[in-house]
Amino acid sequence: MSSKTSTPKPALASAALATGRAAATFAARLTFDNVERSYGETDALAGFNLDVAPGEVVCLLGPSGSGKTTLLRVASGIEKPTGGRVLINDSEVAGPNCFVPPEDRGIGLMFQEFALFPHLTILHNVAFGLKGLPREEARREALLALQRVGLKDLADKYPHILSGGQQQRVALARALVPRPAVMLMDEPFSGLDVQLREAIQEETLGILRETRATSLIVTHHPEEAMRIGDRIAVMREGKLVQAGSAEDLYHNPADLFIARLFSEINEITYTVSNGHIECPIGELPAPDLGDGVYAIVCIRERGITLARNGSGLAGRVLDVKFLGDVARLEIGVDGFDRPLKVRVREMDGWARGAEVSVVIDPARVLVFPRESKESEDSVVS
8 A cells, every 4th residue: 555645644654764663752642533444335433533642551342343453454554444534643644635554654563363474583573574774773673672571582483482472472572663653452362361361461561551652452351451451442333432441431331231341230121200210229210211211220240238137138049159259149139020140259158048138239220221122021110
């Protein structure tokens, strides 16, 4: 792909051409302004808007097909948007009248496959993006990058000897060695086993903080997004649904879809009457929903308190599932037609058949309008 000679380029891109790497030592702002990307009649991105501050780490979260990878490909310049604009430091790099090619954007890109070249040594894999530098300088920069990820001693080896975690580190070093102002990562931890994943996440985050690269990281895992992102941007059907800190999205989800992403919930459908819902834990406000509308009351599994004696609702433990540090109980609760699922500390020692007192704080219960496709079964009037 190439751009017209009259196409304006951001300052960081011009510097990158001169040095063979992104010369910017400060992170860049990345902005998506009403970005669209269509494939025939399918809209992969449908008016996506997001502003990523310099040095910020933002996780893109959403189901398969929501447009996360497409957004990274558009940001990197691998694909052109069919509408809207992409800006780096407020300079347009993709839009109706401008397209800056990928190599001139000062962007690092890391895919989940790592894509290391098997015929090149680890050192030459890392130095691959430094062809604009003199050979010895490129070697020195690549060795420094490998030292940063703890693999300098393997510089002359080949990728086939590496574990999955080591391959991830080499791919990270290769992406960061040109000193990109923006780092794009597509599910970089998905191929790692559970024991290794968290350690590699922490190491990667530490390196991103050190380099101060503005980072956009795609993930399918809410817990991973909560652990590593300064903010989380939730996507659905090519659009931004909600963006905010982990605390914001957990405590104040914009809709039922986001509530389901960030916590295990019990969902009970009720009918709204006079601006509220009557349920066993009391009267819940539903001011934005009209009379007769179906609403879903969401009670978090971890938001239910159990006691052996108390003034809460009477209940009985119907089932206990051991999940390591926690146990998941099914409890028949007075006033509810279906058992409630509750997560408690495993050491609390609840057994099937135990009588319990159930306390649910109404202030922590979420109420959402029922989506049109939701089943009408178990509606409580």
